[in-house]
Amino acid sequence: MNVHSITAVPAYFEFDEAPDGVTLRAFGDWVIANLKQIDADLRALAPKRGGRLTIDLSGIEILDTAGAFVLHRTQKRFQESGFSTSLEGASSEQATLMSEVAANDEPCEREPPYRGVLLLALDRVGRTVEDAYIIATHLAGLMGHILVSLGQRIISPKKLRLTSVVHHMETAGLDAVPIVSLLAFLIGAVVAFIGARTLQSVGAEVFIVESVAIGVMRELGVVLTAILIAGRSGSAFTAEIGSMKANEEIDAMRTLGLDPIEVLVIPRVLALVLMMPFLTFIADVMGIFGGLLVAWAFLDISPGMFFTRMAEMVPISNFWVGMIKAPVFAFVIGLIGCHEGLNVEGSAESVGTHTTQSVVEAIFAVIVLDAAFALFFMEINW
């Protein structure tokens, strides 16, 4: 049997308007694949007022539910215009199919009702504001929960899931070293490049040391690392916890008396908080190294000179400003990543939405916090 045989016989119909009534004779394979034109033609039939309609099925080779449906629909339209209708020449199977289709002719909507642009826009604004409020309260709740759990682990460290912590330290921390190093190196070099031009024009090349060292240690190193980690590990936390949530694993844990915060969230957040200063340190080193190479190659500032000037002119407080921010950013990224993961509902699509959400929120939070830190450190003259 050839797979194409199903559409071999085209479907067509004849429509006879005799004085004593109209007759619709159907021929061929009335199957879904053949119906595009037939459907349009049947819709175009205009029932005149009253009379008799006979639908003759005897010429039909194959009838499927779609074919039966368009015939039934035509019959119904004529009935609504005051026709009396009858079926002729239907085999018993065809008659069963026609009555089955008639019994199930219940229209339904394809999509939830559409409510107009303005209403939709208002609806979205309202929901977004409400969501922001809900997220803020949930985040505060989760933060409290995590802090309490962390406090308990400090009092009784035996219950800490060390294997899990170490595992996440490796995947979220150690595995990120190459990408963090490379990007920090490039950023350091770019800052030096841009500075080199401007400083050369005023004959103050040597200030390249301060611009690179302060820029990288104070801001660029830690913010760059935080953004990378938000994209790399924050999203992974959401996806991992989210798919566990979708798979009811979180509920299974609860019934076994395991606290998902304790089992899933604490190890991840703790691992990030421990590893972020380490990654920031590497970013600082690589960023300064990048700037140093550019300074050496384009401004003839030797590495020796670079380090001497750095030691003299750049206070160590700049390094600490970056380092103090690192664990705070890590905590926020971990918190948001896990929070979004725990908010996933049942579907794969939801995992995707929340993962995106987690990255956006985490980067947003990191930059806002960084601005707040900048103000704070300026006030205390660091």
Add this chain to the structure above:
Amino acid sequence: MLDRSQDAGSAVISVRGLKTQFGSKVIHDGLDLDVYRGEVLGIVGGSGTGKSVLMRAILGLISPSKGRISVFGEDARSLSPAERSQLEQRWGVLFQDGALFSSLTVAQNVQAPMREQLDLSQELMDELAALKIAMVGLQPDAGPKYPHELSGGMRKRAGLARALALDPEIVFLDEPTAGLDPIGAAAFDELIKRLQRTLGLTVFMVTHDLDSLYAICDRIAVLAEGRVIAVGRLEELLGHSHPWIREYFHGPRARVLNR
């Protein structure tokens, strides 16, 4: 399909010498099976005997390492993409939990095969989707709902509506009654039987449910030891001497059959 009965009794699916394996783990070895036009064939077997794997192999979702599978006389894996798409219009599949597309509503799910495979007006697709939704016993208000808003039983019905969207000749059902309450399961059996009769379907059904076997299957194939160890009508299998079959049909859960 009413004329499809012209070659009733011919094998629409035929599997010969099938061998499938994952790595070194052999699932089937030398499996033969025929599914005849217009019948309801139940596939039973212990967990891990490869019932679902057999279904996936027939559907061409996994490649067997040996053997020949033909559906409507064609080997699904040797077809060109266009021929394959023709073939796909002639079968419908209900996966275990419905496998509805989560970003589409139920009505859009039912329309998805029509939209991809055929060129129909939106109006007709809406009408046909509504018809299928009603035929599987869902209320019209289920149409604009998303899969996560439905119960397990409703998802299965919606999955069946999608499987029937193109009026296929063969319907594959993977454990259609698993996870349904006995009343829901009985209603689902009834639904399948009714649709099978009106639409003249061939049904390939993987199941664990003895009640389903009893209620709707014309023939039953038993999978064990990597092949089909027995196939036949329920009454024939009741007298079979293989220990697993004896245990299965005469065990404590098989009371319904022994009445």
